[in-house]
Structure formats: structure tokens, C-alpha cells
Amino acid sequence: MPFPETEDQPLDPSETAASDGPAVSEALRTLRRVFGYESFRDGQQEIIEHVVAGGDALVLMPTGGGKSLCYQIPSLVRKGTGVVISPLIALMQDQVDALRALGVQAGFLNSTQDLDERRVVEAQFLAGELDLLYLAPERLRVPATVQLLDRGTVSLFAIDEAHCVAQWGHDFRPDYLTLSGLHERWPEVPRIALTATATPATRDEIAARLDLRAGPDSNTRHFVASFDRPNIQYRIEPKSDAKKQLLRLLTTEHAGDAGIVYCLSRNSVDKTAEFLTSNGIEAVPYHAGLDAATRAANQSRFLREDGLVVVATIAFGMGIDKPDVRFVAHLDLPKSVEGYYQETGRAGRDGLPSTAWLAYGLQDVVNLRKMIEGSEGDDAHRRRMSLHLDAMLALCEAATCRRVRLLDYFGQGSEPCGNCDTCLSPPESWDGTVAAQKVLSTVVRLDRERRQKFGAGHVIDILLGKKNAKVIQFDHDTLSVFGIGTDLREAEWRGVVRQLLAQGLMAVESNYGALVLTDTSAEVLRGQREVMMRREPERAKATAAKGAKSGKDRKAPVDLPAEAMPIFERLRGWRAATAKEQGVPAYVIFHDATLREIATALPGSLAELGRVNGVGENKLAKYGEQILETLAATG
Template identity: 55%
Template sequence: MEPSGLAAGEAQGSAPAAALLEILRETFGYTEFRGQQQAIVEHVTGGGDAVVLMPTGGGKSLCYQIPALARSGCGIVISPLIALMQDQVAALRQNGVAAASLDSGQKADEARSVLAALHAGELDLLYMSPERLFASGMLERLEGIDLALFAIDEAHCVSQWGHDFRPEYSQLAVLAERFPQVPRLALTATADGPTRQEIRERLCLDQARAFVSSFDRPNIRYRIAQADGGRGGSARDRLLRFIREEHAGEAGIVYCLSRKKVDAVAEWLAEQGVTALPYHAGLPAATRAANQTRFLREEGVVMVATIAFGMGIDKPNVRFVAHLNLPKSLEGYYQETGRAGRDGLPANAWMVFGLQDVVTLRQMLEGSQAGAERQRVEQQKLEAMLGFCEITSCRRQALLGYFDEHMPEPCGACDNCLEPPATWDASVPVQKLLSCIYRTGERFGAGHVIDVLRGSASERLTRLGHDRLSTFGIGKELDKAQWRGVVRQLLARGLLRLDDEGYGGLKLDPACRPVLRGEEGIHLREEAARPEKGTRSASPARRDTARTVAAMDTEDRSLWEALRGLRTELARDQGVPPYVIFSDATLLEMVAAAPRTHDEMAGISGVGQHKLERYGDAFIKAIEGHFGL
């Protein structure tokens, strides 16, 4: 067991702050807590229940790992995915913590060994899925064990309206009944107001103390562009340009809506020289596992995936997350983009989307077997996502506002802040569009309506007699791409909706009447293309502190590559991801400080006592070798 630094009898009470800080420093290699970490750690160590909302990369894991080390007994961590558990266990073992997991991928003798260690009191932390908790008499087994705490990670999975709903999470309320004296904490990075309340109710944490940190991820730059019309090339061409110009040789995730698109994009990127791999539920399990292992353990791999990938990925140096389709909700978008830059260094959240995304998602929603109430909630979430894409103001302010957090000033770093979009008075064109939709019977899709407006008489259009309508040819002042942008923005604003049958037909919403009658004007975002070439700059909050590889001179870059190569070699020998040896942020600090003694190396953030003893000499030797010493 890892020594806690607490005197006998102190572990179950309110531990001295100095003792908790010692665990932080000696075990994890950090000299101070961040944000609300210390308050949470002290509260849980003292036996209190907690609901913790903290952004990805904010240090949620330490909020239960340190109390588990400080308190008597083993901490039980409920986690949704095997990959997430394995990552956490590997990282803890690197720090000298006695951690293990129980999962379906283990052999019987390995599981028996873990259970034996649990009963012998040899474990500090044990990770398992909710399914494993409720299987094979595990609850009864735990009743005979000295338990430090229960930590329910990814607690938003309990929400029946959420994007990662797991029915098994709703059964975790039983922990309050069977283990009333054991502190419980629920942790998540993604929860709006209703989801927070649902977490409290479903997990019986009504009386738990809430710790809500800022949802802001200041190191992530948000960028969204329209895919319609081909300006700047196809979405794939723009993605390739983005990767080559800003993230060559760096790890990233590309999200697509369908399995077919995942396969096509991954194959195409690979043909263009990008190390890209596919990931979706339609691939053989062995292929998925192999691709995920390569993503975790190799440098510079880009994973092209459906949203089935990512929740259990703890890789800190993902430098970008790209979306080639519109996410279903802002919660999903926030969590998916949050997988970039977990190490606090600059990262990009990049997306292109088009009108077809809106049509597809709404057809999927209307064709689902969900009840009316769930469809209504998901419709609202989709509309909020659309509104976020179409806004002309600061994206960070809007994203934080969705999670009930007020940001007084624009961030100055998102695309809308750096390149404010132009708007135009679209009142007359919108009236033309609305009138055309009405006169064609509110049953045709955007392409047909636009053809009528532009006077493009196809055989079908002529057969229907739409070339004789008063709206035929009255919209030639806009090209097809501009008209599609108008349609998309009106859908986002709720002035138009798609037909209830799910065929993509445009219908007028009652909210459009004041605009159609000329009682209200309307300004829309211009569809003119903006330069795709960007910079690697992060938001102002990180520019002065983040030392990026791009900013290095030749000598520093050479040392960086040497240290990264050593890290990869050590990780390969042990069969673990490189980042569990040392994070990119730790290596960058080594490049800047060039430590040459154990005392100097101990001052590097992320170098705890166990890692110092295990790796200190090797990295010091690499640094000295670089300088010819």
C-alpha cells in the first residue's frame, strides 16, 4: 500500500492539509492543488459525499485518488469503459500506487488474483464497471471489505436524456443503502442544470456537497465553418489542409456521423500520407482494439471515428478534435472536443457542417422509437447545437452559457472573435424563400425550393408546374450555396422546420410570420468563405504560459525529440502508453529547465518520488547527452 503520511487514527477524520499535500507531491509530482481540488479532497477524506463537475483535464481523478490513499481501506471506482480503467490503473502503477481493475477482458486467474489482493487489503484503488459491480455477488463481497470510498466516474451516464446514457448507472443508488457509512462522490465533465439534478436524484446524492468548477477550457480554440457550396474545397480537402498546416505528426480525433463515412475518410487520409485509423462498432472487435492501442501508444496517430470512440480515452496529448458532421447536442460537442488538450497545452476544436447534417439528424430523431417526451428533449438539444454553430458572437461565451456559466467578456480566441463574421440584411430574400416554400406546398426539400427561386427548370419541376409559380426565378441574386446557408440559418433559428414524415421537406413555423409579412427584419451571417489557414495560437489565457513545440528553436526541438524517443522506448518495453510515463507537458518543462540532478528533476511538474527513482537517471542522462556532458 502507498504510505499516506497520516498518523494512525487520522485517516478517517479531516486529514491535515499538509498531509494531503504531501501525497499530492510525493505520489503524483505536483506541488499544489488546482482550483477546487483541495476543498474536494479534504471534504471526501473527512467522510463527506460530493458531486463534482470539473472540465476534462481539470484533475477530477485526483479528487478521489488522494482521499482513497489518505483513508483506510480500498477506494472503489465505477467507470464505464475498460479502456478508461486500464489507462487509470497503468498511470497509478507508474506512480507506485497499488491499483487494479476487474473487467470482462480479464482471464479467470487474473480476476482471482485481483480479488485475493482486495481481500488481503493490498489494494488502494479498484476500478470496475457498474455491470461488474452487480455481477457474481460482488456487492456481498464488498460488504466484508474495508472501503475508503465509492467514486462514480462519468456520472452523466445516469441521465436518461444524455448522449452517453448507461441504464446500469441508475442501479448505483443501491450503494447509499448498503454502504451508508462509506463516502460517495459522483464526477463528470459534462452536465447541464437538468442533468446535474438527475445525477443527484438517481444516485441518492441529494445531500451531497456540490463542487462546480468552471466549464471553460481556455487552451482550446473553437472553430466552425459551413461545408455547403465547396468554397475552400470539400470538407475532406479542408480537413487535410488543417491537419497538414497545423497538426502534422500530431495526434487527433476526427468524428463522423456514419460508419461508412469513417471508413472512407480514414482510407482517404491514409492515401494522403496521414497515419489515420478507423474506429466504429461495425469493425471486428480485434481490429477496434488494435487501432485503439496504436492510437494510445504511438505518436501522431489520427483516429477517424463515430462517437462510439473516446469516452474512455485518457490520452492527454490529443492536439485536435475535428467534426465532419454536426454533433447531436452541445453536451456531446463539449465532451468530444474536450478530449483535445487534456494536458493544458494549446489544442483545436475544428468543425465543418452543412444543411444535410441538419436533415439527417432530424430524420434520425423523427424515425427513432423514442417516446414523445424524449424526442422533444432531443429536438431542443439539436436546436441548441444548431444555434451555437450559427451565432456571430463569441463561441466560448455561448458554450459556457449553455452550462449556466457567465463569461463577462468575449474570449478573443475563437473564430468569431478573431475573424468576426459579416452579417447582411436578408429580410427580402428570406421573404422570397418563405413565400416559395408556401407556394410549393410545404412538402419539398431545400434543393427543389432553391431551383424554383433561381429559375432552374428541371423535368420534375416543370412537370409539377412550379415553373409557372410567381416565385419562379425571383431569387437569382443568390447562388445555391448562399440559399442553402439561408435555409440552414432559418432552421437554426426555428423559423423553418422539417416535415413530420422525415423526408426533408421544408415547412413554415408560425414564428416566421412577422418576417414573412415584413413586420420584422432579419440579419443573417454571410456565407462568404473565410481563410482556412489558421495559427497554432491558444487563447490569451494560455499564450504566455504554454511552451509549444512550434515555438522551439532547433536545439530545443532536438532535445524534445530525444526525450520523446526515450519515453516511447520505455513505454514500449512495459507495454503501456507513452503518456503514462510522462506527459507532453512534463517533457516540455524538462526541455525548458534541462534538469541535471535528482533535486532539479523533482521540481518538474508530474515527476513524483516513484517516477523520479524509476526514470530520473535515464532522463537526466538523455539531457546531459544532448548537451555533450
């Protein structure tokens, strides 16, 4: 059937009504039979219809928006095997386990397998016994893999985490560049590239590098869903003692919840995990410095256990399908809004209220500026990194709705959400021009009068009139600016310096982290430019997400009737035991949302249970009687 030709096709629910076409009917039957859902989410059906008909697609859809179904169902409907290109070797086993639990024939080929294991999967593919086959991108550089695909029947190529192809993006992987050759070698096989994070610039680069440009003469369409995750509450606060701030968040709002804590360095990961554990919160570290067995064990525990916290570098999390992550916390400033959005998007995949919390301070800005200036690569690369950081700082220093700023970065308009820190506790703006002049004047005096450069801490000591050893050593108590800043506290001066750096009115020298002037500093010093600053509000006693509860009560689903709670907990207990017995994550058996519906509906027969969302034919046959017995035991 014909399709509209457009550069970017927004996903509109009004455009995705059920179709009478045979392909869509088969797709809908597959959705019901295999996955146990009566209807598609907004936008999914239009994408699936296009790919089933043989069209190429570039899909931008937020984490938790249902991207996987957009290639899984076409793989089941079309003849042959859907080949999924994914960078997530460590998670392929779990992805395959989840599909097999649905009755889907799935397999993978990667470097973790021995020769015999690979031969079994290859034989299944050649025999047409696989619905989906997962490959790491580097496998396509191996001639034997290409020859294998030539000998079998490929129904489609799905390129997951497609932002990895973009050098403009935050997670570039060179192996993804080889994927541009898919269309040249297999021109008749449709391709679908999917990502949750892409600005317009990154999207254009993905389309160019993968030969997925849309246009009048192209069979490619771009589908762009809303990036909004309304169940996530975004909160950013000044860093004072980050670990203690994190502990307060977890004990008051997320006790017993599963979550991810991101740190910039391995050392910080280890110390934070130890700190949380010593304070009664079960936490494990994850970073590249750990041996492979420890990393795998910690990741496996996070996926399989309830209420575990993983403290990690950004190496952790891509492709994590755990639906009940209730919070994502950052103890260091992310390098880009794209990275921040993808990392925070790992919270609340089940749609329940979740928190994205970030503590950031002056030293974060200084460290990242130094990192950029000292990084490898050409000037263009450093400019890109600086632009990424500038956008992240703008989000942090915003006095208006965080969500509006975040969505605007991805080219989407929105209204104030009423559910972020700046909406719940609007910060004041104040005229910081005089304060800015004092800081800049101190930097000028040090440079011009003494031919010296110092970092933020020393500059603030001079402003506050502190006669410490360093100030006395360099005779800085004789400067005309000494003690002119006693009208503000040290924390407030650090905020002033931080915002000057964020606004580009001052810079950090890469070698030693010294403060230096920029081209725009003179405008402030001459009074030609007003500097408005953000005054942090007093920390609210409770800013938990709407409808969410704090402490131990947070474990209870917010929309579950009180009388259903004991039944839900009994079902969770059954699920945990079953998952442990099978060696798979609990969500592979059933998601919380499905157990919640069962606990509320109380089906009395297999037929009634089969009408619950998330209960497909295979799971009904495999677990139906056990669920009914569990319900009977609670009665």
C-alpha cells in the first residue's frame, strides 16, 4: 500500500487506527497471540505496517516507548529471520531469554560463545528455525558471518541503539560505521534503525551514515515520537556533600527501590557503593576496572533482584530492560544532554512515578572544561564537546521548567510540566551583575598586577577576606579586592562562579584549572551587560513525584487498591521463585503491570486470565495454572 512521503513523520495517535490490510491484521494477531496485548501503543502500528511492507525506517522513540516491538513483530510476520544489530553483548542472553519466554525462537552470535554454540545457532538460522537473530556490529566485519547471512533468509535488519553511528552524538562506536553497507549487499531487505536519543543534528547524521534519508524518491520514512517521559520527575540541586545528599534521597523517597547511580570515575563508583552499603543500602559497583566476571555478576544481580542499587560509570545501562528502576541519580555532571536523557530514561520504564536526580557543582564544570581542552581530537571535536556541555549547563541553570528545556533540546515544544523541581519550587532570579564584576575584577587583578592565575577556591577566599596560608604566602591580602565579597556566603560565591562559567563570561584554563577571562568578560566589567543569576530555593522537605509515596510505602504500586496488595505480593513471590528456578530476571516471567492487573481483576479461569494485558498464548500455557493456584491460595 502507498505511504506518505515526508522528511520527518510525527507519531500521531489519530493516524494509527486499525487497518483492514492483511499485513496489519497479521501484525495485530501476533501482538495479541505472542505478547498478550489487545492494541498497539501510539505510533507503533504505523511503523510496523511500513516495515512489514518492505519499507526502511528511522525511528526515534523514548526508552520505554515500545521500540522493540517495531522490529520484533515485523520479524515474526515477514518470511525469514529478523537480524538485530546490537552493541549489547552482555545483555543478548537476557534479550533472547525474554523472547523465548514468549514462545519466540531467538538466538544470538557473539564472542562469548564457543564454537559448538555458534554452530548450533548457525544451523538453526540456515534451517529457518529462528524468528530473530542478534548480532554484535563487529560480527559483520567477519566474512563468515556475511556468508552465513547470504545463505539464509533475512526478513529485515534492525539497527538498535542507532545513535552509536553518530560522531556528533554521545556514544559513538566505530563498528557501527560498517552498517552503511547493509543496503548495498542486501538491497531488498528492509532496514529499521532505532534510538531513544537524538537531536536533529544527530538524527541527520544517523540518516546520512546509514543511508536512511527520507525523500520523494526514497522508500525510507522517519518516525519521531514525543521524547517526553511524564512519569519521570527531573530534579537538579547544587552539590554540597553528594554522597550524603544521595543517601537522603534514597532513605526518604526510595527505600527498598531499585535504582542506578552514575559517577564519572571508577574510584568514585567504588567509594559510593561502599558508602551506601555501610549505610544499610544494598549496592554493587559496575565499571571497566572490575574483572569481567564481577561485572557480569553485578549486572545479573541488578536484573534479577528486587531493590538493588548499582553504582556505575556510563558504561552501564544501555539496553537494560529492567522495568521497575525507580530512580536514576547522577553524582557528577553528565557531558551532554543526550547522555543525560538516555541515562535518566532507564528509570520508570513501567510508567510508574520515578525520579531523575542530579547533584552538580562548580568543580564539575571546571573538571569537564579541563577535560575538553585537554582531549584528543581536532578543534572541531572540542567545539562539539563544548556545545554539548554548554547545553547541559543551560539545563542545570534553567530557572524555568526542566522538561520544557529538555524537550526543546530535541526540537520538541511543550508546556511547563508541573512535575520538576523548578515547577514545584520555582527559583528566584537575581541581578548578579555586581557580584560578577567582583569575581572578574579579582581575576584581572591577579593577572595584571601579579601575573598570576588561580582557581575558583582561591579567588573566593580573596573575596571573603580570608587570611589563610596561601593568601598570606602570595601577599594577596593587599589586593584592592581583598574582602569586598563578604555580602555573600562561600556557597553563594561558588554559585556565582559556576554560573559565570555556564554563561561563558569566564573560562577555565586547561592546564591548572585557573580562572581566566573570555571575550565577553569586558562587557560585564564595563557595565555594558547585565548578568541575571539563578538563586537556588530552599530544599523542599518533600518533592517526591506526583502520586508517589516515600520510604517503604514506595514499593506499593500507586494505582493498586489496598485490598489487592496482599495478592500482588503473593504473585511477586511466585514470580521471584519461578525466575530464580529458571535463572532469568523476574520481568521475563511477567512485568509488575501484568501482576497488578491480575491482582485487581482476579481471573477465575484460563480464559479470563488470557484477557489480561501481557499474558500471551505461550505464557498462558506455561504459567496459567500456577497463577490460578496462587490466586486460589490467597483467597
